[in-house]
Amino acid sequence: MKKTKTLLALLLALALAVACGLTAFAAEPEGMVGECGADAEAALTKSLQFPDGTAIPTGGMNFVFSVTGNSGESDHTPPAIGDVTISFGSGDLTATSNPLTGFTRTTVSGVTTLSKESGSLFAGKTWPGSGLYVYNIVEKVSSSYTGGADEVLDYSEAEYKVNVYVQQCLDDECADYLEYYVSAIGAVKLTLDDGDPGDDALKLDPTPGSLRVDSELSEMEFTNSYVKRTVPDPNEDDPTTLTISKLTTGAYRDETEYFDFVLTLALPVVGGIDLAEEGFDGPFEVKVFEDGVDVTEDHPDATLDEIEFIAGSNNFQLKHGQSLKIYGLAYGTTYTISEIDPTNYTPSALITRGGAVGSASGGALSTTKTMPDQLVAGGGANSAAYTNARNDITLEGLNINDIPFIGMIALALAAGLFLVAAKTRKAKKSYNH
Numbered sequence: 001m002k003k004t005k006t007l008l009a010l011l012l013a014l015a016l017a018v019a020c021g022l023t024a025f026a027a028e029p030e031g032m033v034g035e036c037g038a039d040a041e042a043a044l045t046k047s048l049q050f051p052d053g054t055a056i057p058t059g060g061m062n063f064v065f066s067v068t069g070n071s072g073e074s075d076h077t078p079p080a081i082g083d084v085t086i087s088f089g090s091g092d093l094t095a096t097s098n099p100l101t102g103f104t105r106t107t108v109s110g111v112t113t114l115s116k117e118s119g120s121l122f123a124g125k126t127w128p129g130s131g132l133y134v135y136n137i138v139e140k141v142s143s144s145y146t147g148g149a150d151e152v153l154d155y156s157e158a159e160y161k162v163n164v165y166v167q168q169c170l171d172d173e174c175a176d177y178l179e180y181y182v183s184a185i186g187a188v189k190l191t192l193d194d195g196d197p198g199d200d201a202l203k204l205d206p207t208p209g210s211l212r213v214d215s216e217l218s219e220m221e222f223t224n225s226y227v228k229r230t231v232p233d234p235n236e237d238d239p240t241t242l243t244i245s246k247l248t249t250g251a252y253r254d255e256t257e258y259f260d261f262v263l264t265l266a267l268p269v270v271g272g273i274d275l276a277e278e279g280f281d282g283p284f285e286v287k288v289f290e291d292g293v294d295v296t297e298d299h300p301d302a303t304l305d306e307i308e309f310i311a312g313s314n315n316f317q318l319k320h321g322q323s324l325k326i327y328g329l330a331y332g333t334t335y336t337i338s339e340i341d342p343t344n345y346t347p348s349a350l351i352t353r354g355g356a357v358g359s360a361s362g363g364a365l366s367t368t369k370t371m372p373d374q375l376v377a378g379g380g381a382n383s384a385a386y387t388n389a390r391n392d393i394t395l396e397g398l399n400i401n402d403i404p405f406i407g408m409i410a411l412a413l414a415a416g417l418f419l420v421a422a423k424t425r426k427a428k429k430s431y432n433h
Contacts, residue, residue, distance in 0.1 A: 032184075032207045036169035039123040039182040042162065042206035043102070044137065045221040046086040047115040051268035051332020052107050053354060054228055055378030057151075060089040063224065064143040067121060068136050070161075075131025078164075083140065084118045092116070099209035099217050110332060111270055117208055117217055122164050127180040133164040136190075139222050150229050150328075152278045154271055156222040157195040162187045162206065193223050194272055225271025228378065229280055232328030234287050240354070242326045242376050243383040244337065246318035248345070250391040255320035258300065259388065260340040263314045268332035275330065283308040285327045288318075295322070318386075331378045338370040345388035355380015360387075 034040030046063050064085050069078025092114050097105040102117035127133070137160045147153045163186040169179055187206045189198035204219040205212075231238035244263070248255060265284075267275055275281045286307035288299045297305040301316050309326055318324060339347050347369040351358040354377030361371065369386075376382050 032211055034181055034183045036171055036181050040185050041120040041123050041208055041211060042185045042220065043120060043208040043218040044084060044086065044118040045115055045217045047113055047221055047223040048088055048226060049111055049113040049223065049271055050226040051270055051330065052110050052112050053375045053377030054331040056088055056090045056093060060087050061145040062087045063145065064140040066138055066140050070134040070136055073134040076128045078133045078135060079125045079127060081121060081135065086116050086118055088114055088116065099215050102209050102217065104217060110268060115217055120208060122182050122185065126178065127166045130166055130168045130180060133166060135162040135164065137162060150231060152227045152273055154225040154273050156193040156224055157191055158189060158193045158222050159191040160187050160220050161190050187220050225273050227268065227270055227273050227280065227330050229328055229330040232285065234285055234327050239381055240378055242329055243323055245323035245383065245385045246320060247387045248320040249387060249389045252390045252392065258317040258319045259342055261316050261318065262338045262340060263316065264336045265309065265311050266334045267311050268330055280330050282310045284329060287325050288322055290322045329376050331376055333376040335374050336370065336372045337384055339386060342388050345390050347386060347388050350385040352381050352383045353377050354382065
């Protein structure tokens with residue numbers, strides 16, 4: 001009986017030891033391990049996603065985060081961290097993507113994502129004692145970039161809980177360092193970017209990209225989605241408004257002839273932004289100009305003196321010297337444009353995207369000329385300039401082999417007429433004398 005009790009006690013002790021070990025293991029933070037004189041580090045990652053072709057607003061975009069100590073869950077009063085700001089500028093659109101420098105840029109399925117890290121949040125702080133320090137981190141919308149009337153910014157509602165583990169430097173060789181150091185940092189996401197509850201059992205690694213071995217940034221990430229459109233009001237000047245123009249060239253062109261086009265518009269899809277809810281999905285006001293004059297009211301496509309396009313397929317006409325402008329398209333909108341059967345003309349098109357002028361694309365006679373998957377981009381003009389050329393016309397009803405003889409006959413007749421005229425003038429002169 002005594003042996004049985006002893007065995008049961010040993011089994012119970014082993015079970016408790018295993019349970020305690022599992023509990024301790026489950027509470028272990030992810031990320032790097034610090035030591036005296038070299039704190040474990042953590043950073044925030046701010047990701048900004050937007051349609052490809054969108055420009056960063058002049059002056060940049062600043063996003064502010066509140067890092068607040070939670071005294072109720074900490075062993076001591078947490079040192080103040082203060083607000084943290086991460087900024088994006090136009091230079092980030094072309095900067096080198098490198099997680100070791102705390103910055104990455106990717107474009108997938110028409111969506112560009114810029115990700116940038118903050119500095120180290122807790123390194124070098126003065127800690128009042130060993131133990132656990134708890135912080136909560138959220139984005140401060142009121143202090144961040146707010147955007148204008150033609151912009152939509154979907155802010156992250158994420159919240160992170162960060163556990164900072166602090167130990168005392170007990171090694172005599174560490175006398176030159178601060179008395180306490182950050183030995184480890186753990187983070188969990190209490191709330192997701194869309195406001196839904198997070199998984200507080202899922203541990204995240206907040207280590208900065210410069211200290212990681214997996215070529216990633218800190219997993220403590222806040223993601224915002226951003227969409228900007230061209231100015232929807234035709235009375236306001238916006239050089240990025242999509243413009244489609246038509247010219248005809250050649251000796252046999254007809255400048256009164258209208259040419260048929262089909263334009264298909266596909267709006268961008270980014271994060272949780274609903275363009276319909278924001279009023280960015282159309283219909284889009286259209287104006288037609290000729291020699292700089294608004295001729296929309298008299299245009300064949302006008303209905304009640306107006307023209308509107310929708311997301312999807314749109315038919316329209318243009319003749320020589322006319323241009324058509326579409327107002328209020330979101331940057332990142334893709335468009336496919338076709339000129340339908342420009343009979344007897346050779347069509348070509350010159351595409352400009354965000355101020356970058358492309359090369360002319362030619363076409364064959366009597367064919368549909370299609371320019372697929374073009375993009376409305378910020379930073380400069382967006383246009384599709386069509387030119388139809390008709391330089392000659394086939395002569396019909398004449399035998400080409402007879403043309404030299406016809407020419408000789410015509411020359412002879414001209415010479416005869418000249419001689420008759422000369423004799424007539426001579427006779428008149430003699431008569432007068």
